[in-house]
Amino acid sequence: MTEPLASDVILSVRDLKTWFVTRRVTAKAVDGVTFDLKRGRTLAVVGESGSGKSVTGLSIMGLLSRPGRIAGGSILFRDRQERVHDLAGFGQRQFRKLRGSEIAMIFQEPMTSLNPLFTVGDQIGEMIALHELVDHREARRRALAMLKHVEIPDAESRLDDYPHQMSGGMRQRVMIAMALSCSPSLLIADEPTTALDVTIQAQILDLLRRLQAEMGMSILFITHNLGVVAEIAHDVVVMYGGRVVEQAPVNDLFAHQRHPYTKGLLASTPNAARDIDAAGQRHALHSIPGSVPPITDLPPGCAFEPRCDFAIAPCRAAPPPLVPAGPHGASRCIRSAEL
Numbered sequence: 001m002t003e004p005l006a007s008d009v010i011l012s013v014r015d016l017k018t019w020f021v022t023r024r025v026t027a028k029a030v031d032g033v034t035f036d037l038k039r040g041r042t043l044a045v046v047g048e049s050g051s052g053k054s055v056t057g058l059s060i061m062g063l064l065s066r067p068g069r070i071a072g073g074s075i076l077f078r079d080r081q082e083r084v085h086d087l088a089g090f091g092q093r094q095f096r097k098l099r100g101s102e103i104a105m106i107f108q109e110p111m112t113s114l115n116p117l118f119t120v121g122d123q124i125g126e127m128i129a130l131h132e133l134v135d136h137r138e139a140r141r142r143a144l145a146m147l148k149h150v151e152i153p154d155a156e157s158r159l160d161d162y163p164h165q166m167s168g169g170m171r172q173r174v175m176i177a178m179a180l181s182c183s184p185s186l187l188i189a190d191e192p193t194t195a196l197d198v199t200i201q202a203q204i205l206d207l208l209r210r211l212q213a214e215m216g217m218s219i220l221f222i223t224h225n226l227g228v229v230a231e232i233a234h235d236v237v238v239m240y241g242g243r244v245v246e247q248a249p250v251n252d253l254f255a256h257q258r259h260p261y262t263k264g265l266l267a268s269t270p271n272a273a274r275d276i277d278a279a280g281q282r283h284a285l286h287s288i289p290g291s292v293p294p295i296t297d298l299p300p301g302c303a304f305e306p307r308c309d310f311a312i313a314p315c316r317a318a319p320p321p322l323v324p325a326g327p328h329g330a331s332r333c334i335r336s337a338e339l
């Protein structure tokens with residue numbers, strides 16, 4: 001029997017396995033991932049390229065491409081009527097009802113969501129009309145309100161712009177407007193600021209924080225950037241090789257990392273105050289040796305063991321379980337108590 005969902009949890013991913021199976025290989029892109037996202041909070045999923053972050057988001061949205069499929073586990077989602085659904089068993093027809101109205105997703109590249117052939121006003125309006133009974137004029141009025149909501153200057157005239165007439169930051173705002181036009185309770189944001197320069201990135205993060213406070217939505221924020229995590233997350237899940245290696249509230253994670261991979265990620269994140277001293281001397285940035293092994297060829301024990309400075313013989317035996325480490329966090333490192 002599945003354990004019931006705590007009343008403040010909107011999304012509970014439990015032992016999720018998303019595999020890409022072909023006749024020759026099985027790529028276990030997500031292999032036993034478990035986390036909870038609470039109402040009105042932001043959970044960041046962080047890890048290097050290939051760790052399984054995007055596949056986790058796409059699994060929740062029902063947007064996996066073949067031969068990807070959910071091979072096990074559950075994705076419990078609480079809708080606005082407080083009904084709990086297991087999205088792991090959903091078909092495309094059920095997803096179509098939920099996507100946009102209850103769960104929305106934004107991507108790194110706004111043109112993934114925007115059609116170059118239609119004006120932004122038409123596209124946002126169409127999204128609203130798809131889920132709610134509104135006429136053309138009302139859809140346009142709501143689209144304009146959304147453009148203002150995401151702080152697009154001179155929104156009235158921008159309504160009739162095509163996406164290519166806008167800057168990257170503005171397009172990102174339009175994608176957010178479209179995603180939030182039906183007030184979803186869950187937003188999945190997959191690297192939405194990665195392609196933007198740092199000042200625009202900070203503005204988009206500010207905007208998301210403000211919209212979250214106003215609309216009360218929960219955000220699953222996928223990123224490889226711990227700087228962004230520090231800006232936006234309440235809670236953090238660190239992924240490596242398709243598994244969660246550590247999870248903790250954001251303050252705890254930055255104060256004390258329980259997994260050597262998280263330690264390495266943090267040490268590799270540029271930080272001007274730490275990297276240049278008062279005399280202007282630069283200190284070399286740490287980098288984690290090697291790279292994420294292909295998920296079709298993970299080592300038998302801890303997936304991070306070949307790159308880990310703290311590894312001991314038992315790390316090579318079997319994948320360590322995710323166990324409580326400290327009062328709020330959990331770690332998959334058998335040495336976490338000593339780190």
Ligand SMILES: Nc1ncnc2c1ncn2[C@@H]1O[C@H](COP(=O)(O)OP(=O)(O)OP(=O)(O)O)[C@@H](O)[C@H]1O
Nearest residue numbers: 020027029048049050051052053054055056066295
């Ligand atoms: N269509 C596919 N067929 C086979 N394997 C896939 C497919 N899509 C993703 N994978 C595999 O799943 C693994 C996880 O990919 P995923 O995109 O989730 O990583 P990520 O952590 O989001 O990295 P990035 O930041 O680069 O997107 C990768 O190793 C990739 O090889």
